[in-house]
Amino acid sequence: MRTIFALASGAGRAAVAVMRVSGPGAGAVLEALVGRLPTPRMASLRRLRHGGVVLDQALVLWFPGPASYTGEDSAELHLHGGPAVVAAVADALVALGMHPAEPGEFTRRAFLNGKLDLTAAEGIADLIAAETEAQRRQALRQAEGGLAARHAEWAARLTRLLARQEAFIEFEEEDLPSDLDAQVTADALALREEMAALLAEAPRGERLREGVAVAILGAPNAGKSSLLNALAEREAAIVSARAGTTRDVVEVRLELGGVPVTLADTAGLRETADEIEAEGVRRALARAEAADLRLLAFASDAAPDSATLALQGPDAILVATKADLGGTTMMGALAVSAHTGAGLPALRAALEAAVRDRAGLSEAAGLTRPRHRAALGETVEWLDRLPIAPMPELRAEALRGALRGLSRLTGRVDVEQVLDLVFGEFCIGK
Numbered sequence: 450m451r452t453i454f455a456l457a458s459g460a461g462r463a464a465v466a467v468m469r470v471s472g473p474g475a476g477a478v479l480e481a482l483v484g485r486l487p488t489p490r491m492a493s494l495r496r497l498r499h500g501g502v503v504l505d506q507a508l509v510l511w512f513p514g515p516a517s518y519t520g521e522d523s524a525e526l527h528l529h530g531g532p533a534v535v536a537a538v539a540d541a542l543v544a545l546g547m548h549p550a551e552p553g554e555f556t557r558r559a560f561l562n563g564k565l566d567l568t569a570a571e572g573i574a575d576l577i578a579a580e581t582e583a584q585r586r587q588a589l590r591q592a593e594g595g596l597a598a599r600h601a602e603w604a605a606r607l608t609r610l611l612a613r614q615e616a617f618i619e620f621e622e623e624d625l626p627s628d629l630d631a632q633v634t635a636d637a638l639a640l641r642e643e644m645a646a647l648l649a650e651a652p653r654g655e656r657l658r659e660g661v662a663v664a665i666l667g668a669p670n671a672g673k674s675s676l677l678n679a680l681a682e683r684e685a686a687i688v689s690a691r692a693g694t695t696r697d698v699v700e701v702r703l704e705l706g707g708v709p710v711t712l713a714d715t716a717g718l719r720e721t722a723d724e725i726e727a728e729g730v731r732r733a734l735a736r737a738e739a740a741d742l743r744l745l746a747f748a749s750d751a752a753p754d755s756a757t758l759a760l761q762g763p764d765a766i767l768v769a770t771k772a773d774l775g776g777t778t779m780m781g782a783l784a785v786s787a788h789t790g791a792g793l794p795a796l797r798a799a800l801e802a803a804v805r806d807r808a809g810l811s812e813a814a815g816l817t818r819p820r821h822r823a824a825l826g827e828t829v830e831w832l833d834r835l836p837i838a839p840m841p842e843l844r845a846e847a848l849r850g851a852l853r854g855l856s857r858l859t860g861r862v863d864v865e866q867v868l869d870l871v872f873g874e875f876c877i878g879k
């Protein structure tokens with residue numbers, strides 16, 4: 450096993466830079482740099498020396514395995530954060546036989562050493578990427594094993610059910626309760642319901658992780674770009690009196706009620722001979738299709754156009770733009786003026802409520818990635834076969850399939866091991 454190192458803190462100048470080292474050579478390399486090893490897990494101030502040169506005065510930490518983040522012998526060097534200090538220490542580490550780490554390699558090693566499961570590792574990646582408060586909470590819950598705990602409990606229950614089903618097959622002639630077989634199916638279906646409930650919430654967790662997609666749609670000159678700029682509070686999109694100004698999709702990132710939002714301005718919807726504008730309209734309609742929410746803009750001084758009206762639906766919020774021009778406001782539309790700011794707070798509040806409604810803000814650990822949905826979906830599909838499986842052998846097969854689906858989620862394929870454990874407790878006539 451290689452001993453790896455990487456700068457754990459960001460690149461560039463900083464007050465302090467943290468260099469992490471992990472692997473079997475970590476202790477020897479730390480000794481080579483600082484002399485005798487410091488007390489485990491205690492910060493010590495030491496001079497780092499290499500090739501007769503003092504590289505820095507640093508706080509160093511020694512984490513003998515397995516009580517470390519990776520589970521391996523590890524060390525941390527808290528350096529002065531100048532680029533030359535970091536470069537000199539990196540050169541010394543290479544000279545001492547260390548290898549620069551691949552992206553995610555520390556956490557990969559933690560996973561391989563059983564420190565965390567795949568969902569917790571994903572949670573750590575999400576925690577590092579989290580931009581909003583709600584994302585931080587969701588990621589931390591997952592990094593701390595919220596999902597892993599739920600799946601471990603399900604896996605344990607499935608394993609017990611499988612053991613009972615296998616026992617029914619093995620010991621059919623002996624005096625087992627005659628309804629054991631039916632009871633297994635009933636218990637498994639109860640488990641299936643719990644899984645289906647988590648699965649139903651999955652899109653909300655995924656939206657919080659990725660951001661809710663909102664598209665602004667409307668006729669040319671309806672005031673879409675002005676609306677985007679007003680909501681973003683900056684001049685992100687070009688505003689002009691000429692119809693057909695916006696061609697490509699213009700995106701801004703916002704935070705509404707702790708949820709990240711990607712707000713997209715699109716080309717005005719109309720029939721056009723201009724090839725570039727027509728491509729813009731195609732892109733606008735594709736965005737409308739892909740968006741979680743649609744803001745449909747209708748200018749107060751113009752008749753509602755049919756192309757925009759056609760996009761109405763439960764995920765649409767109607768906005769009557771240019772409210773300062775008077776005119777009639779469409780039924781159910783929020784009147785807004787990007788010029789005076791009138792109606793903007795009400796629109797922002799309506800949008801925030803709709804966004805929060807679509808993103809997972811519950812305190813319980815939920816699914817956050819399509820990968821989770823696929824694995825748990827597979828598990829549920831196996832359990833769906835139970836009541837229609839004609840033979841006990843096929844029911845056992847379905848339970849094994851379900852366990853495999855769950856293990857795909859956590860990345861731990863230890864079905865056989867758990868089975869042994871459970872069979873060990875099972876002493877039917879043996």
Ligand SMILES: Nc1nc2c(c(=O)[nH]1)N(C=O)[C@@H](CNc1ccc(C(=O)N[C@@H](CCC(=O)O)C(=O)O)cc1)CN2
Pocket residue numbers: 467512515516517518525564
């Ligand atoms: N300086 C520093 N700060 C950091 C980290 C780090 O590696 N170094 N972390 C890195 O991401 C996070 C903290 N996560 C950590 C998780 C586990 C262990 C650890 O040593 N675990 C041992 C001992 C546990 C104990 O004593 O309670 C273990 O699991 O066996 C360390 C940090 C955030 N802050």
Ligand SMILES: Nc1nc2c(ncn2[C@@H]2O[C@H](COP(=O)(O)OP(=O)(O)OP(=O)(O)O)[C@@H](O)[C@H]2O)c(=O)[nH]1
Pocket residue numbers: 667668669670671672673674675676687688689690691692693694695696715716717718770771772773774785786787788789
């Ligand atoms: N009076 C008034 N005029 C507005 C308002 N919002 C936008 N306008 C004007 O309407 C015209 C079109 O605005 P844009 O925001 O570029 O409209 P758009 O829908 O993005 O237009 P396209 O890119 O052509 O699809 C500009 O002249 C704006 O100044 C408003 O709230 N009040």
